[in-house]
Amino acid sequence: MRSVRFCFRKLVRAALPGALSLAVAALGQDAGPNVALPQNSTIQSPAPNENSSAPQGSPAVQGNSQSYSQGGSIEQELGISPVPVLTGYTSYFTRVNAGQVQDAPALSPLLLIPLGDNWLIESRGALAETYSKNAQGDFAGKFAYGVVYAQANYITKYVTVTGGRFTTPFGIYGERLAPSWIRALQVTPTAVPIASLSALGGMLRGGVPAGSDKVNLNYAFYFSANNTNHIVATDRSTGGRIGFFFPNQRVEFGASYQQVLQADRPHSVGAHFIWQPYRVPLSVRSEYVRTSGTKGSGYWVEGVYRLSQIPSLKRVEFAARAQQFFAAPNLKAATIKKLGALGLDANQADGGVNYYFANDVRGTVNYGRQFIAGRNANLWTVGMTYRFVMSAWPGGGAL
Amino acid sequence: MKSFQVKMRHGISVVLVLAAVFLAMSAAASVPANPAAGENVEDKALETKAKDSAPSTTASHPVPDDKAMRLEGEKRFQANCSRCHASPPTFPPRMMATILRHMRVRANITDEDRKLILRYMTQ
Numbered sequence: 379m380r381s382v383r384f385c386f387r388k389l390v391r392a393a394l395p396g397a398l399s400l401a402v403a404a405l406g407q408d409a410g411p412n413v414a415l416p417q418n419s420t421i422q423s424p425a426p427n428e429n430s431s432a433p434q435g436s437p438a439v440q441g442n443s444q445s446y447s448q449g450g451s452i453e454q455e456l457g458i459s460p461v462p463v464l465t466g467y468t469s470y471f472t473r474v475n476a477g478q479v480q481d482a483p484a485l486s487p488l489l490l491i492p493l494g495d496n497w498l499i500e501s502r503g504a505l506a507e508t509y510s511k512n513a514q515g516d517f518a519g520k521f522a523y524g525v526v527y528a529q530a531n532y533i534t535k536y537v538t539v540t541g542g543r544f545t546t547p548f549g550i551y552g553e554r555l556a557p558s559w560i561r562a563l564q565v566t567p568t569a570v571p572i573a574s575l576s577a578l579g580g581m582l583r584g585g586v587p588a589g590s591d592k593v594n595l596n597y598a599f600y601f602s603a604n605n606t607n608h609i610v611a612t613d614r615s616t617g618g619r620i621g622f623f624f625p626n627q628r629v630e631f632g633a634s635y636q637q638v639l640q641a642d643r644p645h646s647v648g649a650h651f652i653w654q655p656y657r658v659p660l661s662v663r664s665e666y667v668r669t670s671g672t673k674g675s676g677y678w679v680e681g682v683y684r685l686s687q688i689p690s691l692k693r694v695e696f697a698a699r700a701q702q703f704f705a706a707p708n709l710k711a712a713t714i715k716k717l718g719a720l721g722l723d724a725n726q727a728d729g730g731v732n733y734y735f736a737n738d739v740r741g742t743v744n745y746g747r748q749f750i751a752g753r754n755a756n757l758w759t760v761g762m763t764y765r766f767v768m769s770a771w772p773g774g775g776a777l
Numbered sequence: 778m779k780s781f782q783v784k785m786r787h788g789i790s791v792v793l794v795l796a797a798v799f800l801a802m803s804a805a806a807s808v809p810a811n812p813a814a815g816e817n818v819e820d821k822a823l824e825t826k827a828k829d830s831a832p833s834t835t836a837s838h839p840v841p842d843d844k845a846m847r848l849e850g851e852k853r854f855q856a857n858c859s860r861c862h863a864s865p866p867t868f869p870p871r872m873m874a875t876i877l878r879h880m881r882v883r884a885n886i887t888d889e890d891r892k893l894i895l896r897y898m899t900q
Contacts, residue, residue, distance in 0.1 A: 452892040453874050456899060460874035490875050498878045533881055535888045554884060560862045585885035596885035621885075625856040652860055661859070684863075695863075737866045767868060767876070774871045 451495040460492040461774030463767065466502065467559040471742075471761030476753070481509040481517075482761075486526070486557065489770065501528040524609050527576075540581040540600075543610055547583065547598030547619040548573045548634040549665045550650045559765040562661075562682040562697035563728050564744050565757055568719055569667045569676030569703055573636050573646040577602030578612040585623075594623040596632070604640055614639045621650070628654040644671025659684040669706075672713055673720050676703035695732040697744075701725070725749040728757070738765040843900075850897025853890045860884070870899040 453460055466487035473480045484506035491499040505523045512518040529542035545552050551570045555561050583598035599618035605611055616639065621632025634648035646669040653662045661682040668675035678701035685691040703724045705714070714721035730744035739762065746757035769775040858864060861884065868876060877891050877898075886894075 452895055456870070456896065458870045458874045458895075458899060460878060461871045463872050463875045463879075465876075490879050492875050492878055498875075498882060500879060500882070531882045533878065538882055540882070554861045583882070583885060585881075585887045585890075587887055587889065591889075594887055594890075598885070623860075625853070628856055628860070630860065654859060734863065737863070767872065769869070769872050771871075775869050776871070777869050 453495070461769055461771035462492070463490045463774070464488070464770040465490065465765070465767040467557055467763055467765045469558045469761060469763040471558075471564060471759055474756070474758040476748075476755035476757070478510060483507055484558070491770075496533050498531045498533060499529075500531070502526040536586050537582055537584045540583065541579075543576065543578045543612070544581060544600070546573065546575055546577045546602070546615070546617065546636065547581065547600060548575075548617060548636050548646065549619070549648045549667060550652065550663065551665060555663070559738070559740065559763040562680065562695065562732065563699050563730050563746075564742060564759045564761070565728055565746055567665070567676070567678040567699070567701050568724055568726065569665070569678060569701065572667045572669050572673045572676070572720065573634075573648065574602075574613040574615050574638055576610075576612050577615065578605045578610065579603050588622065592624065592626060594625065596621045596623060617646075619648075628652075628656065638671075642671055644669050644673070646670070659686045672706045672709060672717065674703060674705040676701060693734040695734070697728075697730045697732065699726075699728040701728075722750050730759075738767075739763075846893060847897050847900065850893035850895075853893045854897055857884065857886050857890055857894065867898055873898050 464487060466485070468483075468485045470483045471481075473482065484504070486502060486504045488500065488502040493499065503524070504526050505521075507519045507521050509517050509519045525543060527542070527544045529540050529544045532539045545556075547553060549570070551567065552575050556566075558564065577600055579600060579602040581598060581600035583596075583600075585594055585596040587593070588595040597618065597620050601616040602612050602614060604614035615636055617634065617636030619632060619634040621630055623630040630650075630652040632650050634646075634650070636646045636648075638644050638646075646667060648665065648667045650666075651662075651664045654660065662680070663682075664677065664679040666675075666677040678699055680697065680699040682695060682697045684695045703720070703726075705717075705721055705723050709717070709721060726746055726748045728744060728746035730742060733741045735741060741762050742759065744757075744759040746759075748755045748757060854864075858880075865876075867873070874895060877895050880886055881888070881891050
């Protein structure tokens, strides 16, 4: 036993200096540009609107170009070292849902931490307070908070490996359109929560040219464990999404699949479509979702038109959406009550106007009419969103 | 009987949606190139310019010139970024590099798109 310990100590003494020097070399190569640069190092970054032929003459950029030609990143070639960024949005909305007034301020910060050439740590939180009248007729607030995602990504040319808590790659709404500063209409389509929206596990994803530069293939496959913590609750599930994007036509379509591996083990299928014609400043987006479980199926089609051709109205955007939701057949009364909005058939039409006060500040007025058997309702939303972006590292905001 | 009705409604809904999409696509494709009618002239000009000055890979021009790469970058920016949100403003280069890394994950943009957009947005 003693001799084993002796051998182990000898081995550690022999290997430690080598391991330490390897670690130092790796840190110097990868993390160096992110963390070790002094503030004035941004001098390497080319100034905006500068002719790109100019910086190539500078010794710093020349040196980086050499390293890029040996397989380095685009950041190295351009002499740019990415810095941690704090972004996100804040919003304030007044909603009138079927005569019930709600005031809802919200904050959703997102922290992005790049490490080395290939890593990105990202985490988005959500904090919201909803004020509405209680049984006594007084306005009372209800606070909600959670972690939308907290994930580590290792990015390579063809595949990104992701671990942690993330939004499930199902359809387009959850991953891409959900933040209030992005969505054109503030009311979430009824069919979106049919599939499981959050995951805790691993994911492989990426976007690659599919044989030519006329088509891009994007894909994402994941697995998730069950987690019952109320802040980061997830289902045990697996699934994925495949999409094809035609950049010349600005058309994307794709399909999603999800299999929940717990409870009644429902599976969901989905399809999505995006089209942005070059001729008009119009975006058409649509999604269809169907589940084998108790949550039914539905689809939505949305059109967004920005009046960018009229100089005096170029900050105005019109949006309209039609959606239908079909509850699962033969539901019991108790199940319908538990499912809430997903328990009854519904048709809904929404329309709205967005006004961009600035690139990041947007005012919104939405109106929707919901048709549900026995309880049609008007849905009003008025409010503002502000998207913020700031460097979370000294000198990171320098031009 | 009820499930049959539901299936019928599904079928009709899907057909209606597809019909509406194809009608809209064919209507937009038949619109004449008229700026007053809403054509995005910048995009069109950009497309032509990018085609004219497409990166050459012949022996005489082994490396694409900066202007062509910037034009291609602008084209990729317009094709990719506005798919989800309004065109973002220009951020400082070091922040832009981080944001594009985020977009590489979030929006599944290709590595080539990221490189060209970063070059376009920072130079």
